[in-house]
Amino acid sequence: MATAALAEAHDEHHYTSTGLPHTKIAIWAFIGSECFFFASLIATYLIYKGRSVVGPFPHTPWVDPATGQHFKPILNIPVTSASTFVLLMSSLAMVLAHSAVVRGDRKWSKIWLASTALLGATFLGFQAYEFTSFVHEGLKITTNLFGSTFFTLTGFHGAHVTAGVLWLVTMLFIDFKRGLGPRDAINVDVMALYWHFVDVVWIAIFTLVYLIQ
Amino acid sequence: MATTVAAPRAAGPKHKYESGIWSWLATTDHKRIGQLYLYTALAWFLVGGIEAFIIRLQLYGPNGRIVSAETYNQLFTMHGTTMIFMAIMPLSAAFFNFLVPLQIGARDVAFPRLNAFSYWVFLAGSIFMNVSWLFHAAPDGGWFAYAPLNTRVYSPGLNMDFWVIGLQILGLSSLAAGFNFITTIINMRAPGMHFMRMPVFTWATFVTQFLIVLSFPFITVAVTFLLFDRFFGTNFYEIAAGADPLLWQHLFWLFGHPEVYILILPAFGLVSEVLPTFSRKPLFGYPVMVYSLILIAFLGFGVWAHHMFAVGMGPIADSIFGITTMLIAIPTGVKIFNWLGTMWGGSLRFTTPMLFAIGLVSLFTIGGISGVMHSSPPSDLQQTDSYFVVAHFHYVLFGGSMMGLFAGIYYYFPKITGRLMSETLGKWHFWLTFIGMNLTFFPMHFAGLDGMPRRIWQYDANQGWDVDNHISTIGAAILVVATLIFVINLVRSRRSGARAGNDPWGAPTIEWSIPSPPPAYNYATIPTVRSRYPMWDMKAPELTASVPHSPAGEKEVTVKVGGATAGHIETPADTQLNAENAHPSAHELGIVMPTPTIKPLLATLGLCVSFFGLIWHRHVPIIILGGVIFVAALYAWLLTPLEPEH
Numbered sequence: 001m002a003t004a005a006l007a008e009a010h011d012e013h014h015y016t017s018t019g020l021p022h023t024k025i026a027i028w029a030f031i032g033s034e035c036f037f038f039a040s041l042i043a044t045y046l047i048y049k050g051r052s053v054v055g056p057f058p059h060t061p062w063v064d065p066a067t068g069q070h071f072k073p074i075l076n077i078p079v080t081s082a083s084t085f086v087l088l089m090s091s092l093a094m095v096l097a098h099s100a101v102v103r104g105d106r107k108w109s110k111i112w113l114a115s116t117a118l119l120g121a122t123f124l125g126f127q128a129y130e131f132t133s134f135v136h137e138g139l140k141i142t143t144n145l146f147g148s149t150f151f152t153l154t155g156f157h158g159a160h161v162t163a164g165v166l167w168l169v170t171m172l173f174i175d176f177k178r179g180l181g182p183r184d185a186i187n188v189d190v191m192a193l194y195w196h197f198v199d200v201v202w203i204a205i206f207t208l209v210y211l212i213q
Numbered sequence: 214m215a216t217t218v219a220a221p222r223a224a225g226p227k228h229k230y231e232s233g234i235w236s237w238l239a240t241t242d243h244k245r246i247g248q249l250y251l252y253t254a255l256a257w258f259l260v261g262g263i264e265a266f267i268i269r270l271q272l273y274g275p276n277g278r279i280v281s282a283e284t285y286n287q288l289f290t291m292h293g294t295t296m297i298f299m300a301i302m303p304l305s306a307a308f309f310n311f312l313v314p315l316q317i318g319a320r321d322v323a324f325p326r327l328n329a330f331s332y333w334v335f336l337a338g339s340i341f342m343n344v345s346w347l348f349h350a351a352p353d354g355g356w357f358a359y360a361p362l363n364t365r366v367y368s369p370g371l372n373m374d375f376w377v378i379g380l381q382i383l384g385l386s387s388l389a390a391g392f393n394f395i396t397t398i399i400n401m402r403a404p405g406m407h408f409m410r411m412p413v414f415t416w417a418t419f420v421t422q423f424l425i426v427l428s429f430p431f432i433t434v435a436v437t438f439l440l441f442d443r444f445f446g447t448n449f450y451e452i453a454a455g456a457d458p459l460l461w462q463h464l465f466w467l468f469g470h471p472e473v474y475i476l477i478l479p480a481f482g483l484v485s486e487v488l489p490t491f492s493r494k495p496l497f498g499y500p501v502m503v504y505s506l507i508l509i510a511f512l513g514f515g516v517w518a519h520h521m522f523a524v525g526m527g528p529i530a531d532s533i534f535g536i537t538t539m540l541i542a543i544p545t546g547v548k549i550f551n552w553l554g555t556m557w558g559g560s561l562r563f564t565t566p567m568l569f570a571i572g573l574v575s576l577f578t579i580g581g582i583s584g585v586m587h588s589s590p591p592s593d594l595q596q597t598d599s600y601f602v603v604a605h606f607h608y609v610l611f612g613g614s615m616m617g618l619f620a621g622i623y624y625y626f627p628k629i630t631g632r633l634m635s636e637t638l639g640k641w642h643f644w645l646t647f648i649g650m651n652l653t654f655f656p657m658h659f660a661g662l663d664g665m666p667r668r669i670w671q672y673d674a675n676q677g678w679d680v681d682n683h684i685s686t687i688g689a690a691i692l693v694v695a696t697l698i699f700v701i702n703l704v705r706s707r708r709s710g711a712r713a714g715n716d717p718w719g720a721p722t723i724e725w726s727i728p729s730p731p732p733a734y735n736y737a738t739i740p741t742v743r744s745r746y747p748m749w750d751m752k753a754p755e756l757t758a759s760v761p762h763s764p765a766g767e768k769e770v771t772v773k774v775g776g777a778t779a780g781h782i783e784t785p786a787d788t789q790l791n792a793e794n795a796h797p798s799a800h801e802l803g804i805v806m807p808t809p810t811i812k813p814l815l816a817t818l819g820l821c822v823s824f825f826g827l828i829w830h831r832h833v834p835i836i837i838l839g840g841v842i843f844v845a846a847l848y849a850w851l852l853t854p855l856e857p858e859h
Binding site for chain 1 (some may be wrong): 323388392396399402404406426427429431433434435437438441445446447448449451453454455456457460464467739848
């Protein structure tokens with residue numbers, strides 16, 4: 001949706017009431033809507049926290065009464081802290097990319113856009129690793145309420161990161177093709193707003209799901 | 214600034230997207246998209262009406278045998294779903310599309326291609342939902358589809374699969390339109406069109422879009438959970454796995470109650486346009502009307518659990534939600550009194566749109582009062598799930614939303630088509646609708662208080678419900694006749710109605726300054742607005758003496774059509790678009806309009822392929838194929854500039 005809204009490219013010859021480009025207003029409306037979307041997912045996770053009938057559980061070990069099998073607490077907080085750090089650094093790279101585009105610095109805009117995309121992709125790599133290791137340890141989306149809410153919440157966040165990475169790669173492609181200059185700054189600005197929003201959502205998820213027991 | 218008109222250019226070669234069927238498939242013109250919404254939604258209104266009439270025939274007498282219990286469940290589910298998501302919302306969307314750019318003095322919406330995408334997605338979703346009839350598997354879980362009753366265990370067929378996927382598609386359409394119209398109204402107002410000068414319909418649209426973008430996420434999440442439960446075996450609504458049976462109800466009504474205002478506020482807006490025109494008075498208390506819209510929307514997010522008094526939330530939650538629900542009656546009552554104040558002392562003209570507008574004011578009030586009755590939990594416990602509730606929400610949805618939308622259709626038909634609808638048939642339509650509607654729904658109050666539960670497909674004789682149901686069905690038959698008259702009126706007037714001219718009603722707002730139907734570019738020169746009622750400033754300044762104006766003192770709206778006139782508004786009937794080229798084309802005026810494109814339609818087709826893959830045995834290659842088509846169309850769309858290079 002955001003991409004659709006965004007791309008109805010900004011047009012300098014059109015008068016706007018606020019002086020702001022349309023895409024800037026649309027992305028804020030979109031982010032407002034997305035807040036409610038993630039709030040619903042996070043609220044559901046919190047409501048269902050501790051209600052799972054069977055394990056594995058996020059923060060506590062569990063012994064399957066049927067088989068006697070032991071399950072460790074499933075969340076791997078050190079690894080996720082690393083991936084969180086990577087995602088936060090991607091926001092820094094995004095800021096630098098935007099600044100380079102505003103300056104018309106063709107070299108650094110490419111470097112920082114690529115870095116942002118790469119950091120985002122690294123975060124997704126961590127998430128893929130996390131998901132597969134959880135499945136190996138016995139937690140699937142169907143296993144219990146924790147599995148359903150956890151994979152759905154973090155999965156939707158991952159999908160948003162994926163969309164952001166595709167967006168970044170597209171911008172990078174355009175940068176290589178014709179070079180991004182100050183007149184593209186608004187498009188990068190809107191992309192950056194989306195990217196930072198997705199980052200902020202992760203901070204909420206990391207705190208509420210991983211850190212608070 | 215686009216307010217300068219460049220020198221005329223030579224017309225280019227005609228593109229295939231400029232005529233015939235392609236001109237509709239590839240259109241990005243808000244007026245055409247508005248008409249597509251209008252006629253599609255009216256078609257679904259007829260379908261939903263037929264479903265309702267079969268329900269009424271089944272319930273005419275005790276132990277009706279017209280349809281089976283299974284079919285009955287499908288009928289009432291699809292009747293509700295159709296009327297809410299495929300008739301009333303898109304009828305409102307027809308007016309958002311057609312009117313908002315005209316009312317704010319813009320040439321189109323902020324994102325014309327996204328607008329086309331919204332329509333195509335709506336069309337796809339509504340067809341998808343109704344295709345279920347062909348499989349004898351129409352959704353049958355009620356329009357609010359309570360989970361866990363609708364998880365795979367209790368509802369194993371394809372029925373609710375169609376519902377969950379169909380609703381996701383329709384939600385996507387509304388969300389996309391929501392971002393579009395918020396941006397349009399914030400950012401595309403003509404110079405001088407301050408927020409407190411916007412026509413009240415535009416205000417109602419603005420508020421409604423916020424309701425949409427902030428409430429649809431809840432239903433998206435609720436339905437996603439249900440979809441995952443049904444398709445992938447997750448546990449969101451699985452009670453045995455520890456799930457909360459109220460999760461769905463909370464998420465659904467967090468959406469569902471704002472949705473009620475999404476359905477009614479646009480109708481309020483239309484009536485707020487109609488009443489001043491036919492009372493020859495400015496809207497009474499304009500600022501308060503605006504604030505009450507905002508207050509209704511705000512409070513609308515804090516009352517959802519009044520749909521859930523019967524589940525036993527405890528006295529504290531019940532009291533809080535009871536009180537917030539009663540509070541919402543205040544801004545709503547303010548609107549009713551302001552409409553009465555608008556009519557009070559006015560020179561009233563009882564045209565068809567005026568009759569429907571008065572119909573809304575009177576019938577919505579009845580529905581509003583029965584609504585306040587069940588804001589009180591003890592009273593609600595007597596009424597919940599009975600026909601009393603059915604009576605209540607039909608008074609607000611039929612008596613409110615539909616009456617307002619009919620008023621809007623009669624009022625704006627001349628602007629849309631250039632022709633007036635027949636007043637004679639219109640009055641027949643109104644009176645039969647008014648009588649039929651009251652005969653149908655008023656007895657339901659009594660049936661409900663006498664204990665008749667809603668959603669039963671049969672009832673035994675001697676329960677005291679026979680007479681009420683007889684009358685209701687007779688009323689429904691009258692509504693069928695009324696609707697047929699409306700359809701005949703619509704078809705005939707479109708073909709051969711009297712020519713309307715720019716301003717057939719003597720209306721106060723700027724959309725009436727341009728030809729009917731408006732040229733593709735709407736305004737040859739973007740108007741400068743100096744008060745709430747520019748047309749009356751021009752034509753009847755004595756009416757607007759009490760309305761604030763720009764200090765400049767200049768009371769005229771500057772409207773130019775085809776570069777021919779400036780500084781005054783042309784008289785009605787002299788600028789209608791009788792034939793092609795009656796007015797200079799955008800090209801001749803040097804106005805750059807968006808290029809027509811079928812890419813939004815292609816993107817929608819990609820989505821359709823995916824959704825059919827999902828329902829068709831979860832066929833993964835088809836789902837992926839649809840996704841690829843969608844992404845490819847999206848890229849092709851986004852990487853092409855909106856307007857031709859120049």
